[in-house]
Amino acid sequence: MARRAVTRPSTRRELPAWPTDGLSFGGDYNPEQWSPEVWREDVRLMREAGVNIVTLGVFSWGLLEPREGEFEWGWFDEIIGLLHENGIAIDLATPTAAPPSWLLHAHPDLPPLDAHGERETPGGRLGWCPSSPVFREHALRIVRAIAERYGDHPAVKLWHVSNELGGGNGRCHCEVSTARFQEWLREQYGTIEAVNAAWGSAFWGHTFTAFEQITTPTGDARKTNPGRFLDFERFSSDELLEHYLAEAAVLRELSDRPVTTNLMVGAGGHVVDYSDWAQHVDVVANDHYTIVDDPLRQQDLSFAGDRMRGLAVDRKPWLLMEHSTGAPSWQERNRAKAPGEIVRNALAHVARGSDGAMFFQWRASTAGTEQFHSAMLPHAGTASRVWREIVQLGDALQKLKPIAGSPVEPAKVALLVDEESAWSLQQGLKPHRALRYARETRLWHRAFWQRQVLVDVLPVDSDLEGYDLVILPTLFVVSDAQAARIDAFVRAGGTALVTYLSGVVDETNRVRGGGYPGAFRDLIGVTTEEFRPLQTYETVRLSDGGVVTDWSEDTNLHGAEPIVTYADGDSAGRVAVSRNTVGDGAAWYVSAMLPFESAERLADRLIDELALPRAVEASPAVEAVRRVTPEGGVLFLINHSDADETVAVSGESLLDDAVFDGEALVPAGAVVVVREAAL
Template sequence: MARRATDRPHTRRDLPAWPTDGLSYGGDYNPEQWSPDVWREDVRLMQEAGVNIVTLGVFSWGLLEPREGEYDWAWFDEIIGLLHDAGIAVDLATPTAAPPSWLLHAHPEVLPVDAHGEREAPGGRLGWCASSPVFREHALRITTALAERYGDHPAVRLWHVSNELGGGNGRCWCDVSAARFREWLRAQYGTVEAINAAWGTAFWGHTFADIEHIEPPRGDKHKANPGLFLAFERFSSDELLEHYLAEAEVLRRHSAVPVTTNFMVGSGGHVVDYSDWAGHVDVVANDHYTIVDDPVREQDLAFAADRMRGLTRAREPWLLMEHSTGAPSWQQRNRAKAPGEILRNALAHVARGSDGAMFFQWRASTAGTEQFHSAMLPHAGTESRVWREVVALGSALRRLRGIAGAPVEPAKVALLVDEESAWALQQGLKPHRALRYARETRLWHRVFWQRQVLVDVLPVDADLDGYDLVVLPTLLVVSDAQAARVDAFVRAGGTVLATYLSGIVDETSRVRGGGYPGAFRNLLGVTTEEFRPLQADESVLLSDGGRVTDWSEDTNLRGAEAVVTYADGDSAGRAAVTRNAVGDGAAWYVSAQLPLDSATRVADRLIDELGLPRAVEAGTGIEAVRRNTPDGDVLFLINHSDADETVAVSGRSLLDDDATFDGTALVPAGRVVVLRESAAE
């Protein structure tokens, strides 16, 4: 079977018009929660804040179509008219994220069913099954009605299909989904014999006599056949994509306006395969929220932004569709943002390629599940620090409008990520079931981020031309073709760093024979006899002074040289980090779950050996990224530390008319400096 779950041509259109003039600024607006007099106040305050676009209609289905086939457009016409008269563009959402109560009452079968066979109750987010033909029929009807009415409206500058697809309905185990899954299997594999061969169903006597006998992996996911599990994950992503494409086709039939949907890209695995989805949206857009107990929240933000940039074509701009001005509502202990953090977070996204900064939401809700979620206009109103910072951010984005459309500087480091590897790592009886895919992706991004070395976070099938270093963090699922591409990259002079649990299984989740690390064994010049997961109270000393927890291996050198070794424990004397010279390139292997200090030492050696460019020479608290404009490079300097930093650079501030920098720039603690650089004399 083909590795990619979908084999359809991309449908993204080449549309030159960005939805706003300059950088986009605004957020989700839910006027249905408020009276018309509040609408007018909202529009006035949006103008004060510099808002130029809002997302409208995400949860409005039940009010736009209060009864099947009966529409109430009057209030929607009014609010769209108010926004248009104020010069505020509309990102118009199809309201299919929130099926109305009359639909759920008449057709409860559209509600998702969980892995244990229980049908979800109404009231959650995205409470519908992507395989349901009943839901599809109703969703396309409201989408058609909306497109026919507003497809040519001058205020509508972007279409927004549903909302965070998969965020609540990523999987459904109902009988309809099961039937669709079997159709999908026929298209992918052809015969039951091919499925049995690929999945190794002879184990536990699970050989299938007919495709009709195959069910989704219900119940305990750790008992499912790994091939079955991975196939169902791919199918589920495809079903949601099919729904997106069905709505997008309606919109494109009635309107020339660009179409998008908001991804939920972060640093871990995702419910859908965004690398497959990205080619079907006209504007690649993302929602990103930091996690309260993440000790390096700003680096998670940078990772997500670098990953979004990697999903676009030719370093195109993308759009931050949602983030927060303060505390979200869905974490255990929701954290308010520190003074200045709104600007730092927003401009960090802009620095890394977003042509805007949008929020959920405009006005804080007083009722409903997310009544304590932060907003651009908080419960405290305009006499608040958050409001003052929102107005200041609007001013900053207007000053930076000239960077719209400008690419981020080319990176020389690529980090390959793969949803299928994330799915496979989290399922089944693995050697260490507490390992998380995001651990290594974040670690290896972080060690370059803290050295101001730009990293492109790319899909596993991305073009590797132009990169000097490619990092493969826990790339568990690898096809022969992908392994061959990595091999060719190294033999042409590139450098690869692969971590433990990379190349272990093929695209059907079967373990590759011949020893670990599987597909990359010959390239890396090592073999691993046994994985040696460490127990919760165990650690192993390394020869560089670092201490390993969670994962180690019994690794043998087969041409590679040892760079770091295990200094004690059962693997004492064996290699923890290796380097293998291959052709004109080199292949590094990391068999241990390295601590930050050890990984940083490896990164420093790679930076020196390969001459990887640093944006600036600065401490680890400074984030530095350039965007290349026709008028010269624009450098973003973001100080995430609690101490002032001085950076060697010259140029003119774009945020402060009076500030110029002649050789050095002071970046105060917690502040941002953006400058157009001067050429060195």
């Protein structure tokens, strides 16, 4: 079976102009929660803060269509007019993330059914089955009504389809979804015999004789056939995408404004295949929230920025659609941001290619599920540090207007990620069921991030021309064609770094025979005869002094050069890190879950051997990224530590009147943006 037997041509349209003049600044605005008097105060404060765009209408369906087929536009007309009169652009959302109560009451089977047969309770977000024709009919009616009324309104600069699709309805197991899954399999495979062959259905005697016998993978996920599981994940992504495309088609029929939807891209696996989805949005947009117990939150947001840049066509600017001014509301212990962190986080995204910084939400709600979610205008009002920092950020984004539309400088390192690998690695009966896909992606990104070496985080099928180093971290699912592309890249002079649990299964989630890592065995000159997961009480020392936890392997060399070996344990003497010369290039293999110190040493060697460019020479505390304008480089220096740092650079500050003659002071927790002096 091909990776996609059924494919769609891209529906992306060329962006005629960015939605705002300069960088975009604003957030979700929910005026339905407030009186018209508050609206006028909001708009006055938006202008004070420098807000130039707001996302409107995300959760407004029940107010715009309070009864089926009856619309109330007056209040919406008023707020749109008020925003337009004050020069604030609108990212107008279709309100389908929140179906109205009358619709859910009339059709109680609309909410998704989970894998244990429990129906989602009405009242949350995205409480609808993506396969439901009933929901699709009602959703497209409200989309068409909004597009007909506002499609040509001069304030509407961007369309925003639904909200975080898949965030509440990523998987549904109802009868409608089951029937659609069977249809999808028929489209993909053609015959039931092909399904049986791909899934290896003979195991446990579960051979199918008709598509109607196939159900979605419910119950205990550990017992799910890996092939069926992966295809259901693919199907679920496709069903949500079909809904997005249906709404987008109506908008594009009735309006010439660009269409987007807010993705949820981070380091781990995702609810949908974003590399596929990115082909269908006119502006690639992301929502990003840090996790409170992540000790490297700043690196996580940088990873997300590098991933978004990898999804954008030709590395064009993308848009940070949502992040927080402080504590979100959905984590166990929600964390307020430290002084200066709002500006630091926002500009880190801008440094990595976002042409804006937007938030959820503008004014903090006093009621509803997210009543304690932080906002640009917090419960404390304008007499607060958060408000002062929002005004400061608005001023900074205005001063950074010269970088609007500019690309980030080209990277020489690519890190390949794949939602299908994330789904498969973390599901079912694996040798180590506690492993998480994000661990290796974050590890290797961090090793180069702390050395100011830019990394493009790319979909697995991306063009690799122009890169010197390609990293494949736990790229579990790999097709023959993908393996061949990596092989060709190396033979032509590139360097590949392959980690454990890469290339282990093919695109049907079948284990490749002949020894691990099957798809890359010949390229790396190593075979693993047996995985050796470490128990919670076990550690293994390495010859470079590092200490391994969780994962090791029994490796055999077939032409590769040993670099680091296991110093003790059952794999003592076997190779943990190896290098194989192939054609004009080299392929490295890492069979162990390396500690960060060992990954750092390997990154340093690769930086030296490949002469990989660093944005600046600085301490690991300083994040450095360069955007390239027609006038020259604009260097972002972000100090994530509590101590001042100095960096060798010449130029003038874009945020104040400072001039740097060979050295710039970057105060603790601060951001310095330098228009570099011409060489």
